[in-house]
Amino acid sequence: GAVVSQHPSWVICKSGTSVKIECRSLDFQATTMFWYRQFPKQSLMLMATSNEGSKATYEQGVEKDKFLINHASLTLSTLTVTSAHPEDSSFYICSARSVDTQYFGPGTRLTVL
Amino acid sequence: GNSVTQMEGPVTLSEEAFLTINCTYTATGYPSLFWYVQYPGEGLQLLLKATKADDKGSNKGFEATYRKETTSFHLEKGSVQVSDSAVYFCALSPKVRGSNYKLTFGKGTLLTVNP
Numbered sequence: 001g002a003v004v005s006q007h008p009s010w011v012i013c014k015s016g017t018s019v020k021i022e023c024r025s026l027d028f029q030a031t032t033m034f035w036y037r038q039f040p041k042q043s044l045m046l047m048a049t050s051n052e053g054s055k056a057t058y059e060q061g062v063e064k065d066k067f068l069i070n071h072a073s074l075t076l077s078t079l080t081v082t083s084a085h086p087e088d089s090s091f092y093i094c095s096a097r098s099v100d101t102q103y104f105g106p107g108t109r110l111t112v113l
Numbered sequence: 114g115n116s117v118t119q120m121e122g123p124v125t126l127s128e129e130a131f132l133t134i135n136c137t138y139t140a141t142g143y144p145s146l147f148w149y150v151q152y153p154g155e156g157l158q159l160l161l162k163a164t165k166a167d168d169k170g171s172n173k174g175f176e177a178t179y180r181k182e183t184t185s186f187h188l189e190k191g192s193v194q195v196s197d198s199a200v201y202f203c204a205l206s207p208k209v210r211g212s213n214y215k216l217t218f219g220k221g222t223l224l225t226v227n228p
Contacts, residue, residue, distance in 0.1 A: 002159075006156070032213050032214070034215075042221075043202065043218045043219065043220045044157075044202075044218055049213050049215065051213070093157065095157075097213070097214055100145055100164065100206065101145075101147070101159065101162060101214075102206075102216055103159060104156040104157040104158070104159075105156050107154075107155060107156040109154075
């Protein structure tokens with residue numbers, strides 16, 4: 001149980017385009033989902049907390065107009081990287097909370113050319 | 114604020130060796146404690162957790178005991194395998210209403226097990 005999926009697993013896009021990443025909890029409902037970014041050989045950096053039906057809460061320094069988060073249902077949250085640039089290239093990981101535990105997706109590798 | 118300190122890696126062991134990865138924390142109250150494992154190119158998998166003092170989490174031969182007196186949650190395994198090679202993250206989340214159970218992570222410890 002407690003499986004979280006992400007789609008796509010990897011994406012390559014041109015600079016200036018937008019990319020949407022989906023995060024789904026497959027076998028449980030998650031009122032709260034989280035989006036992280038991970039740089040090579042580093043720990044995870046929390047970008048935002050997403051609560052179903054309300055606006056996401058962004059961490060300090062994260063541009064909310066650049067990283068659009070939508071949590072429209074109890075099993076789906078999306079992260080849209082708008083007008084992506086090479087510095088947005090990274091590994092993006094989502095998690096979904098079940099009671100007191102976060103379960104993580106497999107991650108999405110974004111490369112912006 | 115909350116913080117997690119875990120031993121710096123990398124840690125390199127031979128197969129069947131004993132593993133300890135130290136983790137200490139600073140937090141208000143009594144948080145829940147977790148160990149997550151990340152294999153190359155993948156997301157994090159929950160390895161084990163403990164929610165109160167003296168609880169022992171265990172899974173796949175790994176164990177960790179929630180020690181309130183030393184604010185520690187060290188990860189141990191009696192006999193590691195090559196397949197245990199991964200990055201291990203210690204983390205805590207507060208048990209406070211409204212906190213959304215946000216995780217605070219340690220920096221991660223890279224474990225390499227050689228045959």
